[in-house]
Amino acid sequence: xxxxxxxxxxxxxxxxxxxxxxxxxxxxxxxxxxxxxxxxxxxxxxxxxxxxxxxxxxxxxxxxxxxxxxxxxxxxxxxxxxxxxxxxxxxxxxxxxxxxxxxxxxxxxxxxxxxxxxxxxxxxxxxxxxxxxxxxxxxxxxxxxxxxxxxxxxxxxxxxxxxxxxxxxxxxxxxxxxxxxxxxxxxxxxxxxxxxxxxxxxxxxxxxxxxxxxxxxxxxxxxxxxxxxxxxxxxxxxxxxxxxxxxxxxxxxxxxxxxxxxxxxxxxxxxxxxxxxxxxxxxxxxxxxxxxxxxxxxxxx
Numbered sequence: 498x499x500x501x502x503x504x505x506x507x508x509x510x511x512x513x514x515x516x517x518x519x520x521x522x523x524x525x526x527x528x529x530x531x532x533x534x535x536x537x538x539x540x541x542x543x544x545x546x547x548x549x550x551x552x553x554x555x556x557x558x559x560x561x562x563x564x565x566x567x568x569x570x571x572x573x574x575x576x577x578x579x580x581x582x583x584x585x586x587x588x589x590x591x592x593x594x595x596x597x598x599x600x601x602x603x604x605x606x607x608x609x610x611x612x613x614x615x616x617x618x619x620x621x622x623x624x625x626x627x628x629x630x631x632x633x634x635x636x637x638x639x640x641x642x643x644x645x646x647x648x649x650x651x652x653x654x655x656x657x658x659x660x661x662x663x664x665x666x667x668x669x670x671x672x673x674x675x676x677x678x679x680x681x682x683x684x685x686x687x688x689x690x691x692x693x694x695x696x697x698x699x700x701x702x703x704x705x706x707x708x709x710x711x712x713x714x715x716x717x718x719x720x721x722x723x724x725x726x727x728x729x730x731x732x733x734x735x736x737x738x739x740x741x742x743x744x745x746x747x748x749x750x751x752x753x754x755x756x757x758x759x760x761x762x763x764x765x766x767x768x769x770x771x772x773x774x775x776x777x778x779x780x781x782x783x784x785x786x787x788x789x790x791x792x793x794x795x796x797x798x
C-alpha cells in the first residue's frame with residue numbers, strides 16, 4: 498500500500514494531534530479484530546474470491562474517504578471501510594491459493610508457489626514506498642498518495658474477477674444459523690486438534706512479542722531523535738530495578754531527580770517538561786536540570 502509509510506504524517510498534516518491519531522488507530526484495530534472471525538466464516542461459506550473482491554472494494558472506498566476527509570469524525574468512517582478491507586483480506590488469499598492447488602492436484606507445490614507470492618508481495622511493498630515518497634516529494638500533497646493507491650487496487654479487483662468462479666461456494670443465501678454452525682465446527686476443529694492448537698498458541702506468542710518489541714524500538718528512536726546528545730549510559734541503567742527504583746530514579750551523572758523512566762523499567766530519560774524549562778548548562782546541551790556546567794557528561798563532553 499502506497500500510503501502505509503505516510504499515514505501518520507498525513508494525519509498530522511490534517512491538524513490531528515497524536516492523541517486523536519491514537520484513537521483512530523485503536524478504533525481501526527478494534528474493528529479489524531471484531532470482523533476477523535465473521536469475515537472468515539463468510540469467506541468459507543460464500544466464497545473466498547467474492548471475499549477478496551469485497552475486500553478490495555472496501556479498500557477503494559476507504560482511500561477515497563481518506564483523501565477527501567477534513568473533519569475528524571469522518572476519519573472513523575474511512576477507518577471502518579479500511580478495517581473491513583483488512584479483515585476480509587487477511588489469510589483469505591492464501592486459502593484461495595491453497596484451494597486452487599488442491600483442485601489442480603498440485604498441493605505438494607504449495608511452499609514454492611506461496612514463496613513466490615510472498616516474494617513478489619515484499620518487492621511490491623518496497624516499490625510502493627519509493628513511489629509514494631516521490632509522489633509526496635513532487636506533488637507536496639499527502640492526499641495524492643491515497644488517490645494514486647486506488648489504481649493498483651482497481652487492477653487487483655479486475656484480477657480477482659478473472660479467477661475461476663468454481664473457487665466460490667455455489668450458495669444463493671446464507672442464514673445466520675449457518676454462520677454460527679460453521680463457526681462452532683471450526684472452533685471445535687481448531688481447539689480439538691493438538692497440532693492446530695499448538696500452532697495457534699505459538700502464533701499468538703510471536704505476534705505479542707513482535708508487536709511489543711516493535712513498540713519499544715519505535716519509542717527508543719523517538720527519544721533519540723528528541724534528545725540526540727544524551728549519552729546512552731544515561732538512558733540504559735545497569736542492573737535490575739526494584740520497587741525503590743520506581744520511586745527514586747536519579748541521573749547517574751549529577752544526581753538530579755528530574756528524570757523519568759521511558760523505555761523500560763530499567764531505562765531513564767530526561768522529562769520533556771523539565772528539559773524545556775531549564776537552561777542548557779551554558780554549552781547548548783540540555784542536561785538534567787542544572788543551570789551551570791558540571792564535570793560530568795554531557796557537560797564534560
